[in-house]
Amino acid sequence: MTSQARRKKVAWGITGAGHYLTESFDLFVQFKDTFGVEVSITTFVSRAAEEVARVYGLFHYLQTISPGDYMEEVILESAQGWSYPKTGRFSRGNYDALFISPTTSNTVAKIAYGIADSLITNAVAHAIKGGIPVFLVPVDIEGRIESPVPYFINRDICVGCERCQEACPHDAINEQIDYLKCTGCGLCKDICDYNAIQGGQVMLVVRDIDKQNVKRLRKMERITVLDDPSQLERALRNVLTEEAG
Ligand SMILES: Cc1cc2nc3c(=O)[nH]c(=O)nc-3n(C[C@H](O)[C@H](O)[C@H](O)COP(=O)(O)O)c2cc1C
Missing domain, CATH: 3.30.70.3270 (Alpha-Beta Plaits)
Structure with missing residues (x-):
């Protein structure tokens, strides 16, 4: 990174899935540890994710990833109103990319049908409208x-x-x-x-409806479906090397 390079801004959305949750936390902790000087990470946490992350003993790691400065906050759905004003940042193009990992079948279904009534689905809707690339790791893909x-x-x-x-x-x-x-x-x-x-x-066993919803996601503009968290690592690193668009 040259001294003039702009610090990248990444948003991480977490939904309430146990599947891939530890892997997602591991990746973001490691990413922050390695590239913390080059990138700031805001974490957006669904109500269900807040509960599930606590049950798996992971919640406290969020302070390491998003220590609290501007654009490095942990934004809890449970602490928001119903219009999610914080997601306005995506309409203003404040982030270089939005990553949702893990993505529950519930949130996949909502996004696939254009619903934006939760913190995470609202963030995705605003990101797409604001021209920000969205990367999703669904938990229920097939098989x-x-x-x-x-x-x-x-x-x-x-x-x-x-x-x-x-x-x-x-x-x-x-x-x-x-x-x-x-x-x-x-x-x-x-x-x-x-x-x-x-x-x-x-x-x-992954339900047919979830399989169909992931297929719909793959066809949506600005959305990239990642098949597992290992692909997430590559996508995160790519954000660091991309020129501002
Ligand atoms: C311990 C625990 C683990 C869960 N794991 C999953 C999961 O792996 N995949 C999933 O789709 N839902 C899972 N759920 C259910 C979701 O949390 C639930 O559908 C919730 O409404 C999702 O909300 P969100 O999509 O806004 O985060 C789990 C729930 C609990 C309590």
């Missing part, structure tokens, strides 16, 4: 996917000793784990002598 699940209590193993309940610093366990309180810290798992607190993977 079968293996998705991570947050901690849960395996009732076949649990003996009801309640040690996990007593140990939880967030008061998140009362017979079940309350995912609105859980932060994914794993203390309950560590304290359980019976290995009854488990996480893991589930195998899911």
Whole structure:
């Protein structure tokens, strides 16, 4: 980068998917760590993403990626009104690119049909109108996917000793784990002598409707569908090398 080069501005939108969530966080943490001098990152977080990121113990990383200065904020949907004024930045062409990763099937469906009633779908609509390229990593593209699940209590193993309940610093366990309180810290798992607190993977089949919606996205102007987070890394690096348009 030459000393005259403009600092690039990237927007990252996160929706409430467990699938590809850790991979997306890993990428942005690494990208910020490596290229933080050349690029600022604003993070836009859907209400569902806020909950899901906490459950997977990832939420606190957002401070590293978007430390809070102008164009480096964490913008929470839960702290916005219903007209999402912050997305006006996209109409004004303030960003070089918008990346949505992971993108839930819910958000894919809305974008595919032009709906813009949430922070992330509104950001996409404004970005397209403002001439900003949008890159999306949908979680449900086709076939079968293996998705991570947050901690849960395996009732076949649990003996009801309640040690996990007593140990939880967030008061998140009362017979079940309350995912609105859980932060994914794993203390309950560590304290359980019976290995009854488990996480893991589930195998899911992608619905036809989700497949069709991703196909619609691929045909939309200014949208690039990325098939997995490894493609996201390349697209992010490309933003750094592109001349201002
Ligand atoms: C722990 C957890 C994991 C989830 N993972 C996914 C997922 O991988 N893919 C998906 O499409 N929805 C997933 N959901 C459901 C979405 O969060 C839900 O559809 C939500 O309404 C999406 O809102 P958003 O698209 O505005 O973020 C998950 C929900 C929870 C609680």
